[in-house]
Amino acid sequence: xxxxxxxxxxxxxxxxxxxxxxxxxxxxxxxxxxxxxxxxxxxxxxxxxxxxxxxxxxxxxxxxxxxxxxxxxxxxxxxxxxxxxxxxxxxxxxxxxxxxxxxxxxxxxxxxxxxxxxxxxxxxxxxxxxxxxxxxxxxxxxxxxxxxxxxxxxxxxxxxxxxxxxxxxxxxxxxxxxxxxxxxxxxxxxxxxxxxxxxxxxxxxxxxxxxxxxxxxxxxxxxxxxxxxxxxxxxxxxxxxxxxxxxxxxxxxxxxxxxxxxxxxxxxxxxxxxxxxxxxxxxxxxxxxxxxxxxxxxxxxxxxx
Numbered sequence: 001x002x003x004x005x006x007x008x009x010x011x012x013x014x015x016x017x018x019x020x021x022x023x024x025x026x027x028x029x030x031x032x033x034x035x036x037x038x039x040x041x042x043x044x045x046x047x048x049x050x051x052x053x054x055x056x057x058x059x060x061x062x063x064x065x066x067x068x069x070x071x072x073x074x075x076x077x078x079x080x081x082x083x084x085x086x087x088x089x090x091x092x093x094x095x096x097x098x099x100x101x102x103x104x105x106x107x108x109x110x111x112x113x114x115x116x117x118x119x120x121x122x123x124x125x126x127x128x129x130x131x132x133x134x135x136x137x138x139x140x141x142x143x144x145x146x147x148x149x150x151x152x153x154x155x156x157x158x159x160x161x162x163x164x165x166x167x168x169x170x171x172x173x174x175x176x177x178x179x180x181x182x183x184x185x186x187x188x189x190x191x192x193x194x195x196x197x198x199x200x201x202x203x204x205x206x207x208x209x210x211x212x213x214x215x216x217x218x219x220x221x222x223x224x225x226x227x228x229x230x231x232x233x234x235x236x237x238x239x240x241x242x243x244x245x246x247x248x249x250x251x252x253x254x255x256x257x258x259x260x261x262x263x264x265x266x267x268x269x270x271x272x273x274x275x276x277x278x279x280x281x282x283x284x285x286x287x288x289x290x291x292x293x294x295x296x297x298x299x300x301x302x303x304x305x
Contacts, residue, residue: 041081052074183220194233201239235250
């Protein structure tokens with residue numbers, strides 16, 4: 001923290017005992033910003049919550065934007081503390097308070113609640129937040145908001161294994177991200193779409209989106225993306241009985257993944273199982289059994305409690 005910030009913080013704390021009402025709340029918020037910037041999220045949260053109490057008691061003279069600012073501070077601090085469920089609840093509280101005065105601000109907090117529930121692993125609640133967003137008319141909605149809303153809905157359904165439900169939202173998100181010239185987000189949609197079609201046994205569409213994802217991964221030179229894209233495309237090729245191409249893709253996915261700083265061991269396990277499956281189809285059962293035997297050792301490490 002700079003000496004100037006330290007001085008400002010000291011001066012702000014000195015005002016607290018003698019300040020009241022809105023002035024006191026504003027000083028608490030300023031202190032929360034300083035605490036947040038230095039990574040003291042617990043203090044930032046406590047200061048925001050104290051300011052919230054004051055503003056709620058003076059809601060007749062406090063603007064919607066002011067309340068929005070406080071609730072954002074509470075939500076962000078909770079997220080930094082990995083208290084995502086609480087962050088979602090704070091955002092929902094904000095959405096309810098703001099609903100009558102500023103629909104767009106309310107929907108913004110509702111979206112934030114959905115994202116927080118997603119990060120907490122509460123996917124049904126994340127979906128419910130998104131459904132509420134879709135049910136309202138946002139006067140300030142942008143193409144980016146539309147893309148993000150559908151993407152968040154699609155990915156929550158993917159986590160819930162509702163693959164058929166995920167596809168329309170992911171396709172809409174892809175369309176909107178494409179309009180916004182966001183190739184990395186288009187890539188993410190293609191990865192999820194390839195996976196969804198795989199799970200539904202639609203090899204043609206799984207290959208279609210898998211190839212698009214791999215094309216972007218190679219061009220962007222992001223090896224972690226490339227290993228994942230090669231894996232999904234390899235699995236898709238199995239569905240359409242292109243076994244040699246599938247095996248080549250899976251082998252290359254394993255090689256790239258093995259050289260990453262933080263290898264995806266679940267990808268390693270699944271790719272080896274797919275290769276063993278291909279070898280079995282080709283009649284090379286001994287080679288397949290050898291792979292599965294080696295794979296079992298890794299599975300015991302990764303999956304056993």
